[in-house]
Amino acid sequence: MTRTEGGDARSGGECAYDPSVTGDESFFRTLVESASDAIVTVDETGGIVFANPAIEETFGYDPETLIGRSVTALVPEDQRPRIRAAFDALQSTAAPPSDWEGVETVGRHRDGRLVPIELSLGAHRHDGAWLLTAMVRDVSDRHAERVERHRERDLTEQLLRTVPTGLVVLSDEGVIERMNDRAGEILGADPADVIGDSRETDAWRLLDADGEPVPPDERVFQMARDSGRPVTEVEQRVERTDGERVWVRVSAAPLSDGDDSGRVVVVVEDISNQKARERRLREQNEQLERLDRINAVIRGIDQALVRATTRREIDEAVCEALAAADPYHSAWIGDVNASSDEVTPRAHGGDVADYLEEITVTRSAEPNGTGPAGRAIRSRSVQVTHDVDTDPAFEGVRAAAAAHDIRSAASVPLVYDGTIYGVVTVYADEPGAFDGTEQDVLAELGATIGHAINAVTTRQALVAEHVTELRLAVDDDDHFFAALSAALDCEVAFEGATVQADETFRYYLRVAGANPDDVLAFADEFAGVESARIVSVGPEGESLLEATLDAGSAFGVIADHGGAVRSASAAEGECEVVAELPVSADVRAVVDALDDAFADIEVRAQRDRPRSETDSVASPPSFDADLTDRQRTAVETAYYAGFFEWPRESTGEEVAESLGVSAPTFHKHLRVAERKLLAARFDDDSTTQRH
Known part of the structure; x- marks a missing residue:
C-alpha cells in the first residue's frame, strides 16, 4: 500500500486512504490491535517480531510471550522442517518471497490441537532484511461445515452403494x-x-x-x-x-x-420373489379349490355308484357328474371292441357326441392309440395330454377338438383286481388342467368305478337267466392241476373251492392213481401252494387233497371277472376247465388275462346258454341265508373237507386249522350258519331272529 503527496484520498494497490487521517502511526496500531484476525510478523530467520491481540484467541498464546520465539511454535510438528528450510533459503536470496492470499492450512494451538486457518502472507524489506507479515483467520467453523458436508456426502455415497x-x-x-x-x-x-x-x-x-x-x-x-x-x-x-x-x-x-x-x-x-410366492400361493389355493370341487364330484359319484344296479347307470352317472365339474366340460366311457381293437364309447356327458363321431381310438398304439385313452388301456394307469395344440396324437383331430373347446384331456382306466372294465376320458377347456395330485385323485376314482362295475356285474351274473360258458385247455407247468397230473401220472378232479379273507383260494381235489404221500410232497414243493394236507383216502387209494393257492390261478382270473368254475379235471399234464361268465363279461379281457398268467392256454369252445341247464359248483345257495363271509367260508370249507361225512373225513380242529382260527371260533361260525340255512329252508321267521 502506498501513499501519494497531498491531502486528497489516494488509491494504492487494494487500499484507498486519506493521508490526513491515516498519516498518524496510532491509526494503524489501533487498526491492527482491533483486527479480529490474528496478525503476526516474522523476520527472515523466522523469529516473531510482532503479534496482535487476536493471536491469543487463535493460537492460545499471549502476544508478548511470542516475541522472539520462532514462528514454528504456531506450526504442526510435521511441517516445522519445511518451514525452517524456507527461512534458510530466504536469508540467502535477494528475491522477494511469493505472496500468499487465502491459503487454507493448519496451525498448532498452544494446547497441541490443530487449528484450521486461512493464511494471507505479504513481504517487505526493512533495513535491508525481509519481514513477512501474515494475516491468520481461524476457519474452524468453516472447516467443520466442510467436514460435515464431506461426511454427509460420504454417507450418501455409502447409502447409495449399500x-x-x-x-x-x-x-x-x-x-x-x-x-x-x-x-x-x-x-x-x-x-x-x-x-x-x-x-x-x-x-x-x-x-x-x-x-x-x-x-x-x-x-x-x-x-x-x-x-x-x-x-x-x-x-x-x-x-x-x-x-x-x-x-x-x-x-x-x-x-x-x-x-x-x-x-x-x-x-x-x-419383488420377483414376492410375486413368485404369491403365484405359488394362488396356484395352491386354486389347486385346493379344484380338489375340493373334484372331491365333491367324487362323493356324488360314490353315492350314485351305491344306488346303481346296472353298468349303464354307473356309466351315465359318472359321465354326467364329471362333465358338470369345473374345469371339466365333457367325459365319455369306452370299451375295447374285441374284433376291431377300437375303443367304442358306451356313454358320454357334456357336448361331446359330435366329437366322438369324428375320432377313432384303438387299444393298440397303431393306428390311433397314441392318445391318452389308448395309452391308459395299455398301461392301466392314468394318461394325460396337457395341451391338445402340441400333442402329436391330436394332430388329425385338432380342429375338431378346438371346435369343442377341448384343450387338455385325461384318460383313466377302470381297473379292479387286475381286470379292466373300460376307460373314462375327461376333457377340460384349459391346458394343464390335470396336475399330479389331480391325476392321483382320478386314479382312485377309476379304481372305485371299476370296483362298482365288478360288483354290479357279479350281482347280475347271479340272477341272469343266461351265462357264457368257456371251455379252456391249460398245458402249463405253472398250473397246479396240470403239473400234478404230469408229475405223478395221475388224474385230478376239481371238487370245490373257497375264497379266503386274504384272497387266496383253498381247493379240494380228488387225485386218483397216485400215492397220497407223493401227492402231499408234490403240493408242499409247488410254487404258489401256501399250505396242503390230505383230507381223506378212499377205498381205491384216491386221495382228497386240500391245497391253498394264491390268486394267480385260472380260477382266480375267472373269479376276478365275475365268473365261476363249473368243472375242472387234469390228466397227462393238461387241465380242462369249464367256466361260467356273465353274458356282460368281456370275454376278450378274460382270455387276455389268462394268456398273461399261463404260457399255453387254449379256448376250445364258447357259448351262451340258459343258467338252468346246469348248477355251477361255485354258485351260491339257491336260497338267501344272509350268511356273513366268515360264516359262508366256514360252512363251505367244512363241506368240502368232509366234516359232514360219516365217518368224518376232517375233524373240527383240522378244519379250524385250515381256516387259521381256533376250534371254538370255527364251531361258532358253523352253528350260526347252519341255523340260518335251516331257517331259510323252513321259512321259520322266529328262528331267523335268533343269534
Whole structure:
C-alpha cells in the first residue's frame, strides 16, 4: 500500500486512504490491535517480531510471550522442517518471497490441537532484511461445515452403494444423473453406461401387469414431477435387454434441494420373489379349490355308484357328474371292441357326441392309440395330454377338438383286481388342467368305478337267466392241476373251492392213481401252494387233497371277472376247465388275462346258454341265508373237507386249522350258519331272529 503527496484520498494497490487521517502511526496500531484476525510478523530467520491481540484467541498464546520465539511454535510438528528450510533459503536470496492470499492450512494451538486457518502472507524489506507479515483467520467453523458436508456426502455415497433398493436420480428433463449399483442389477444395466441417458433409454422397458408398455404419463417419474408429490408402490415389470422380465415396485418423489432443479428420485425394488410366492400361493389355493370341487364330484359319484344296479347307470352317472365339474366340460366311457381293437364309447356327458363321431381310438398304439385313452388301456394307469395344440396324437383331430373347446384331456382306466372294465376320458377347456395330485385323485376314482362295475356285474351274473360258458385247455407247468397230473401220472378232479379273507383260494381235489404221500410232497414243493394236507383216502387209494393257492390261478382270473368254475379235471399234464361268465363279461379281457398268467392256454369252445341247464359248483345257495363271509367260508370249507361225512373225513380242529382260527371260533361260525340255512329252508321267521 502506498501513499501519494497531498491531502486528497489516494488509491494504492487494494487500499484507498486519506493521508490526513491515516498519516498518524496510532491509526494503524489501533487498526491492527482491533483486527479480529490474528496478525503476526516474522523476520527472515523466522523469529516473531510482532503479534496482535487476536493471536491469543487463535493460537492460545499471549502476544508478548511470542516475541522472539520462532514462528514454528504456531506450526504442526510435521511441517516445522519445511518451514525452517524456507527461512534458510530466504536469508540467502535477494528475491522477494511469493505472496500468499487465502491459503487454507493448519496451525498448532498452544494446547497441541490443530487449528484450521486461512493464511494471507505479504513481504517487505526493512533495513535491508525481509519481514513477512501474515494475516491468520481461524476457519474452524468453516472447516467443520466442510467436514460435515464431506461426511454427509460420504454417507450418501455409502447409502447409495449399500441400500438394498435401487435408486435413480433424474433431472427435470428425465435425464439419468445418478444410479446406484442395485438399480443397475435390477434393471439389467451398468450405471456407468446409462448416466446421461434419457428415461426413454433402450436399456430396459417398463411394462404393466398385462405385459404392455407403460405410457409416459403413467410412469412414476412423470407423475411425481408433474404433481410435485410422491408417488408410492406402483407395481410394474421391467423388460431388460437380455429379455428377462422382472417384477418391480416403483416409487418416486421430487427432490427439494433449494435450487428448484426439478430433480426426481425413483426407488426401485425387485419383488420377483414376492410375486413368485404369491403365484405359488394362488396356484395352491386354486389347486385346493379344484380338489375340493373334484372331491365333491367324487362323493356324488360314490353315492350314485351305491344306488346303481346296472353298468349303464354307473356309466351315465359318472359321465354326467364329471362333465358338470369345473374345469371339466365333457367325459365319455369306452370299451375295447374285441374284433376291431377300437375303443367304442358306451356313454358320454357334456357336448361331446359330435366329437366322438369324428375320432377313432384303438387299444393298440397303431393306428390311433397314441392318445391318452389308448395309452391308459395299455398301461392301466392314468394318461394325460396337457395341451391338445402340441400333442402329436391330436394332430388329425385338432380342429375338431378346438371346435369343442377341448384343450387338455385325461384318460383313466377302470381297473379292479387286475381286470379292466373300460376307460373314462375327461376333457377340460384349459391346458394343464390335470396336475399330479389331480391325476392321483382320478386314479382312485377309476379304481372305485371299476370296483362298482365288478360288483354290479357279479350281482347280475347271479340272477341272469343266461351265462357264457368257456371251455379252456391249460398245458402249463405253472398250473397246479396240470403239473400234478404230469408229475405223478395221475388224474385230478376239481371238487370245490373257497375264497379266503386274504384272497387266496383253498381247493379240494380228488387225485386218483397216485400215492397220497407223493401227492402231499408234490403240493408242499409247488410254487404258489401256501399250505396242503390230505383230507381223506378212499377205498381205491384216491386221495382228497386240500391245497391253498394264491390268486394267480385260472380260477382266480375267472373269479376276478365275475365268473365261476363249473368243472375242472387234469390228466397227462393238461387241465380242462369249464367256466361260467356273465353274458356282460368281456370275454376278450378274460382270455387276455389268462394268456398273461399261463404260457399255453387254449379256448376250445364258447357259448351262451340258459343258467338252468346246469348248477355251477361255485354258485351260491339257491336260497338267501344272509350268511356273513366268515360264516359262508366256514360252512363251505367244512363241506368240502368232509366234516359232514360219516365217518368224518376232517375233524373240527383240522378244519379250524385250515381256516387259521381256533376250534371254538370255527364251531361258532358253523352253528350260526347252519341255523340260518335251516331257517331259510323252513321259512321259520322266529328262528331267523335268533343269534
